[in-house]
Every structure is written in C-alpha cells, then in structure tokens.
Amino acid sequence: MALWGGRFASGPADSVAALSRSVDFDWRLVQYDIRVNVAHVHGLERSGVINSQDGEKIVSTLAELSREIAGGLFSYNGEDEDVHSAVERGLIAKLGSLGGAVRAGRSRNDLVVTDFKLYLIDHILEIGSLVGELVSAFNDLAEKYSEAVAPGFTHLQHAQPISFGHELAKHSHALLRDIDRIADWLTRNDFSPLGAGALAGSSLQPDPEVTARELGFSDVHRNSIDAVSDRDFVAEALFILSVIGVHLSRIGEEFTLWSSTEFGWAKIDDAYSTGSSIMPQKKNPDIAELARGKSGRLIGNLTGLLVTLKGLPFAYNRDLQEDKEPVFDSVETLLILLPALIGMVATTTFNTEKMEASAAAGHSLATEIADFLARAGVPFAHAHEIAGKCVRVAEEKGIEVHELSNDELQATDPLLTEKIRAVLSAHGAIASRSAVGATSIASVARQISHLRVEHERSQALLVTRRNAFTEMMTI
Numbered sequence: 407m408a409l410w411g412g413r414f415a416s417g418p419a420d421s422v423a424a425l426s427r428s429v430d431f432d433w434r435l436v437q438y439d440i441r442v443n444v445a446h447v448h449g450l451e452r453s454g455v456i457n458s459q460d461g462e463k464i465v466s467t468l469a470e471l472s473r474e475i476a477g478g479l480f481s482y483n484g485e486d487e488d489v490h491s492a493v494e495r496g497l498i499a500k501l502g503s504l505g506g507a508v509r510a511g512r513s514r515n516d517l518v519v520t521d522f523k524l525y526l527i528d529h530i531l532e533i534g535s536l537v538g539e540l541v542s543a544f545n546d547l548a549e550k551y552s553e554a555v556a557p558g559f560t561h562l563q564h565a566q567p568i569s570f571g572h573e574l575a576k577h578s579h580a581l582l583r584d585i586d587r588i589a590d591w592l593t594r595n596d597f598s599p600l601g602a603g604a605l606a607g608s609s610l611q612p613d614p615e616v617t618a619r620e621l622g623f624s625d626v627h628r629n630s631i632d633a634v635s636d637r638d639f640v641a642e643a644l645f646i647l648s649v650i651g652v653h654l655s656r657i658g659e660e661f662t663l664w665s666s667t668e669f670g671w672a673k674i675d676d677a678y679s680t681g682s683s684i685m686p687q688k689k690n691p692d693i694a695e696l697a698r699g700k701s702g703r704l705i706g707n708l709t710g711l712l713v714t715l716k717g718l719p720f721a722y723n724r725d726l727q728e729d730k731e732p733v734f735d736s737v738e739t740l741l742i743l744l745p746a747l748i749g750m751v752a753t754t755t756f757n758t759e760k761m762e763a764s765a766a767a768g769h770s771l772a773t774e775i776a777d778f779l780a781r782a783g784v785p786f787a788h789a790h791e792i793a794g795k796c797v798r799v800a801e802e803k804g805i806e807v808h809e810l811s812n813d814e815l816q817a818t819d820p821l822l823t824e825k826i827r828a829v830l831s832a833h834g835a836i837a838s839r840s841a842v843g844a845t846s847i848a849s850v851a852r853q854i855s856h857l858r859v860e861h862e863r864s865q866a867l868l869v870t871r872r873n874a875f876t877e878m879m880t881i
C-alpha cells in the first residue's frame with residue numbers, strides 16, 4: 407500500500423516501485439513498528455486527536471495484528487513499499503478509514519528511526535549476552551589451564567614463558583570491553599526520536615516525553631531535525647559489532663594456528679570441525695576460519711554506512727533507507743557465528759605436555775638472566791649485554807641458554823651465581839612475575855576471580871535491560 411499519491415497524476419513506474427521498496431528487508435522491524443504505533447496512539451488520545459474509544463479500538467487491532475504476524479497469518483505483499491505501509495494496510499483492512507487515523511502527528515521519518523532503535527536495543531542485548539557466554543567459556547578454560555606452562559610469543563617468535571591460562575584469559579578482557587561498549591551505547595542512545603515528525607515536531611502530539619517513557623526510553627530528543635537525521639547510534643552499533651568481529655577473528659586465527667600439526671597444541675572437538683571432500687584424513691578448523699573471515703563483512707558494513715552518511719544534508723534523505731541492511735547483516739552474522747564459536751572454545755582441549763616441552767625453547771629465558779643481574783644492581787643495558795653473550799655462547803654450543811652449566815654462566819659473568827637457577831626455568835620465570843596482571847599462577851588465579859566478578863556484573867546489567875525491554879514490548 408502506498409502512503410502518498412494525492413498530488414500525483416500517476417503511480418510510480420514499476421522500476422521506481424522496485425527501487426523504492428524496502429519491505430523485503432525492513433519487515434524485520436514490524437513488531438517494533440506496531441509497538442511504536444501503540445505508544446503513538448496513546449499520545450494522540452492524550453492530545454484529543456483520537457477519542458479514547460477509537461484509541462482502544464486501534465490499539466487492540468494493533469495487538470491483534472501483532473499476534474497474526476507472529477503466527478504467520480499476516481505479512482507484507484507485493485504492493486507494500488515498506489514495513490510502515492504494510493502495517494497501515496493491515497490496520498485499514500480491519501478498521502476501515504479509522505486505521506488511517508494513526509498517521510496523524512508522526513511521519514515515517516521519526517517512526518523508522520524509533521523502530522530501528524528498538525530493533526538495535528533488542529539485538530545488541532542478545533549479542534551482549536552471547537558475548538558474555540564466550541567470556542564464561544574462556545574463563546573456564548583459563549582456570550583449567552592456569553598451571554599449564556607455554557611459550558609466550560611476540561612477533562610470533564618465542565619471547566617468554568607464560569601460564570597458558572593467562573594466554574586464554576586475555577580474550578575475556580577484550581570481550582568484556584565489548585559488553586562495556588554495549589552498556590555505554592545503551593546509555594548514550596537512551597532517548598526517543600518519536601515526536602520529531604517529518605523534521606519540525608508535531609502540532610498534534612504535544613508530549614513526546616510521555617511516549618518516550620512508554621517505549622522504555624528515559625529521555626526524549628531535544629531537536630527534531632537532529633532526531634530524524636541522527637544515525638550515530640547505528641554507526642556506533644556497527645562499530646561495536648565490528649570490534650566484536652575483530653576479537654572473534656583473532657580468536658579464530660589463534661585456534662587455527664594452535665590446531666595446526668606444526669603447533670599441535672589444540673584439539674578442536676569433532677562437532678566443531680569439518681572434513682574435506684577429497685582428503686579423508688582432514689579435520690579442518692572451519693569455525694575458527696569463518697570467525698576470521700566474517701570480520702571482513704562486519705567492518706565492510708560499518709564502512710559502508712559511514713560513507714552513506716558522509717555529506718548528507720540534515721533531516722531525512724532517502725539515502726537513510728540504506729542504513730538497515732548493513733545492520734541486519736552484521737547482527738545476523740554474529741547471531742550465527744557466536745553460538746558456534748562458543749561451542750568450539752568450550753570443547754577444545756589442549757596438549758599441555760607439548761606446550762610445556764617448548765616453553766623455554768628459543769632462549770626464551772634470556773630475559774631472566776638480564777633481570778637477575780638488574781636485581782643485583784647491574785644497569786639494565788649492561789645486564790642485557792651479558793645475557794646476550796650467554797645466548798651467543800649457548801648458540802655456539804647448540805644448546806638453550808638455560809642449559810648452560812653453572813661454570814659456563816660464571817665464565818660469562820661472575821655475578822651469574824647458581825642462585826640464578828631459581829628463575830632460570832619456565833616455572834621459575836613464571837613464578838617471578840607475581841604482580842597484578844602478570845603471568846604467575848597466583849596472579850592468574852586472582853585475575854580469573856576478577857574476570858568472574860566482571861562477567862557477573864556485566865550480565866546482570868544486560869538482564870535488567872532485557873527484562874525491561876521485554877515488558878515494554880508486551881502490548
């Protein structure tokens with residue numbers, strides 16, 4: 407159904423209708439559209455534009471339509487331009503001309519942005535809780551492997567030994583920041599654009615702040631032009647989803663690497679692996695690779711939207727219809743990816759013997775020699791020289807630096823007494839790093855307790871928001 411036409415001698419050309427049509431994708435907004443319409447009708451009742459009898463009739467018909475849509479009994483058709491016109495068609499089919507009364511005092515410009523905000527709140531909460539499940543999976547793994555010793559890398563070269571739990575726990579921190587960003591997003595965008603009308607506000611809807619509260623917002627827009635132009639909340643959401651994608655990609659990269667024959671650290675569960683159509687022996691880490699691959703489209707969706715927004719004149723322009731598909735794609739991509747990745751992480755097992763065997767390889771204990779000398783008062787630049795010399799001697803002998811004998815160490819520098827043995831092992835090196843945030847087993851245990859508290863806190867916040875949202879959506 408078209409929502410305009412009076413001033414046109416003819417309807418749009420078929421090609422124009424096809425170009426204009428957004429209902430095939432914006433139908434995802436339908437339940438939010440109905441809820442916003444209900445709040446709007448309540449506003450029209452308060453302002454006296456609709457009497458309370460008609461208002462009740464429209465609201466109960468909107469509720470009926472909502473149930474029919476959920477039950478698959480009502481949907482859009484080939485004539486509908488967008489979700490808003492489809493809903494109005496449904497109302498008019500049931501109520502006759504009274505169905506058209508709902509359009510008073512609002513425009514699709516403020517309606518679409520309000521619907522879209524509600525869609526995003528709903529879905530970003532769902533994504534936040536899935537990210538929380540991934541945090542929990544990493545916390546559990548980190549605890550399980552907190553005493554496992556592994557080589558730590560910089561430049562993908564052996565650097566210093568670490569607790570493998572420390573290696574795993576780092577992902578929880580990144581993912582908790584994602585949830586924090588979601589919480590920030592919810593707070594910053596907690597205002598309703600409804601009441602902005604086409605761009606100038608409405609003479610028929612005097613109290614949009616009351617409607618805002620009905621829709622679960624704690625505030626209302628303060629500039630109607632900004633309200634219909636603003637897509638910052640969309641760009642920010644796409645940024646948050648892109649950063650989540652980048653985090654999942656880096657997790658995917660790590661699990662791909664760790665499960666390679668060369669590393670041989672990770673055994674990804676069969677349920678989270680795939681085979682090859684030609685090589686019967688193959689077990690491929692496709693979930694991890696898809697996590698890495700999908701980040702590309704998430705970033706692309708953010709970039710695409712920013713380019714759409716750049717240079718737009720203020721208030722509504724039809725270009726803004728292009729804001730939805732990238733969001734639907736990013737949301738749906740993560741809703742598919744996250745459960746698979748959570749399952750993969752939670753069920754992966756690690757070969758701790760293999761990682762421990764190479765923890766001190768590549769002279770990764772050389773820093774311990776320099777630190778030992780620094781503790782004995784040697785200026786670090788000089789200590790670094792001496793430790794480097796030890797590496798050279800070891801290399802000449804074809805052994806690792808920690809395999810030098812006491813005599814060989816003494817010969818390199820008399821300060822290198824046998825006391826150094828306490829730190830010249832992977833376990834010793836790890837134990838010596840006992841500050842907050844460092845890799846000693848005790849530090850990692852404290853870190854995991856902290857992560858568990860943060861996880862609880864962030865999930866409690868999302869649950870509170872989710873309950874309020876579900877209640878608000880109930881008509």
Ligand code: ARG
Nearest residue numbers: 428488514515518722726727
């Ligand atoms: N389908 C449109 C969109 O998604 C709805 C708003 C249309 N507004 C207008 N003035 N043509 O942006």
